[in-house]
Amino acid sequence: MKILVLNAGSSTQKSCLYDITGDIPFSPPAPLWEGKVDWSHHQGVAEIQVETATGEKFTEKIATDSQSQVMARLLNTISEGSTKVINQSEIDVVGHRVVHGGKNYRESVVITPEVKNAIANLATLAPAHNPVNLAGIEAVEELLGVTQVAVFDTAFHRNMPDAAAIYPGPYNWVEQDIIRYGFHGISHQYCAERAAEILGKDLQSLRLINCHLGNGCSLAAIKNGCSIDTTMGFTPLDGLMMGSRSGSVDPGILIYLLQQKDCTVEQLYNVLNKASGLNGISGISSDMRQIKAAISQGNERAQLALDIYIHRLRSYIGAMLASLGGLDALVFTAGVGENSPEIRQAACQPFEFLGVKIDSSKNISKPIDKDIATTDSAVRVLVIHTQEDWQIARECYKFV
Ligand code: ADP
Numbered sequence: 498m499k500i501l502v503l504n505a506g507s508s509t510q511k512s513c514l515y516d517i518t519g520d521i522p523f524s525p526p527a528p529l530w531e532g533k534v535d536w537s538h539h540q541g542v543a544e545i546q547v548e549t550a551t552g553e554k555f556t557e558k559i560a561t562d563s564q565s566q567v568m569a570r571l572l573n574t575i576s577e578g579s580t581k582v583i584n585q586s587e588i589d590v591v592g593h594r595v596v597h598g599g600k601n602y603r604e605s606v607v608i609t610p611e612v613k614n615a616i617a618n619l620a621t622l623a624p625a626h627n628p629v630n631l632a633g634i635e636a637v638e639e640l641l642g643v644t645q646v647a648v649f650d651t652a653f654h655r656n657m658p659d660a661a662a663i664y665p666g667p668y669n670w671v672e673q674d675i676i677r678y679g680f681h682g683i684s685h686q687y688c689a690e691r692a693a694e695i696l697g698k699d700l701q702s703l704r705l706i707n708c709h710l711g712n713g714c715s716l717a718a719i720k721n722g723c724s725i726d727t728t729m730g731f732t733p734l735d736g737l738m739m740g741s742r743s744g745s746v747d748p749g750i751l752i753y754l755l756q757q758k759d760c761t762v763e764q765l766y767n768v769l770n771k772a773s774g775l776n777g778i779s780g781i782s783s784d785m786r787q788i789k790a791a792i793s794q795g796n797e798r799a800q801l802a803l804d805i806y807i808h809r810l811r812s813y814i815g816a817m818l819a820s821l822g823g824l825d826a827l828v829f830t831a832g833v834g835e836n837s838p839e840i841r842q843a844a845c846q847p848f849e850f851l852g853v854k855i856d857s858s859k860n861i862s863k864p865i866d867k868d869i870a871t872t873d874s875a876v877r878v879l880v881i882h883t884q885e886d887w888q889i890a891r892e893c894y895k896f897v
Contacts, residue, residue: 507625508537525887568636592893596626598649608645653682679727687888711831712740718817726820740783743773778802826877
């Protein structure tokens with residue numbers, strides 16, 4: 498079975514093509530073909546990069562804003578030229594990462610006109626993502642005409658109990674769908690299933706806290722295979738301190754700033770999304786590696802940024818722990834979670850009194866999909882390489 502996965506962000510789109518024979522394995526095979534489109538370097542110019550499993554490469558810059566034109570060019574490279582791997586007609590299904598599925602989509606679905614309408618209507622909640630997801634769906638519809646599946650980043654959290662999902666504002670917020678949706682659901686679901694596999698346990702029997710620490714950061718408390726609490730909320734701005742996003746702040750600060758004559762809503766949006774977090778506090782970068790490099794040169798604001806990051810991470814792990822009422826495994830994933838032993842150590846340290854113990858030599862051994870807890874730890878501590886594209890492919894497999 499040939500599964501094409503499209504993962505569109507606000508200025509990039511990553512795609513990969515998997516070829517699966519027989520039952521779908523848990524671990525991803527190497528993709529036959531991988532493509533990336535990047536619009537972020539020059540406005541109105543799409544940079545296409547393609548690489549195949551055999552190492553053939555292709556790059557091209559196209560001056561256009563038309564996503565369908567770029568998609569057509571990208572998909573052509575699957576079946577034409579030096580990067581040809583198959584004929585386009587061999588593609589069985591296309592899976593899309595769709596950021597917002599609103600409150601009704603609790604799992605992945607085959608895309609129908611009704612689903613497309615829902616994705617379009619949810620654009621007000623995810624303006625940077627849902628419209629590009631929809632454009633990708635429509636381009637594939639025109640070019641390939643195969644079954645398409647929407648895999649929502651919010652779906653994994655949609656069975657959260659009301660007490661965790663509803664904000665304590667006025668009740669009419671609920672009626673206006675202003676609730677905690679949670680994000681990173683594709684990653685949280687993949688890591689939960691992978692954690693169960695690594696531990697040799699049934700996911701239904703496990704209580705997990707997943708720490709997805711990338712540029713965006715969120716935690717999920719997972720019980721019986723479902724997310725029962727999470728730190729991102731109505732938008733991906735809530736919760737943990739992130740690379741350039743603030744995470745939770747006193748809403749009174751926002752009212753105070755808006756009351757200042759020189760602060761517009763747009764400025765506030767930019768401050769909270771781009772000029773906050775590690776970037777805002779350090780004044781250096783949103784990239785954890787650069788924060789660490791600055792700390793090693795004695796930069797005090799970089800140190801403060803890291804201290805706040807860790808303080809917030811520990812506080813929210815505590816909050817997730819309370820929602821779960823116990824813990825079998827703590828999982829670290831994404832750029833920081835997978836690559837920073839210091840942050841894993843610092844996150845676990847306050848929970849030593851509960852018997853959480855990291856084996857420091859395992860922690861620094863660049864673990865991937867490994868348990869780094871000591872044998873006598875009361876809680877397993879796992880480092881898992883998140884595989885969102887593969888999770889999307891796994892979801893597609895269920896439908897074909
Ligand atoms: P995204 O959320 O965009 O998918 P990633 O999961 O790639 O992001 O994570 C990006 C973050 O991971 C950056 O802050 C980067 O500095 C951090 N990171 C990557 N490698 C390391 C490392 N070796 N040590 C610490 N942080 C790292």
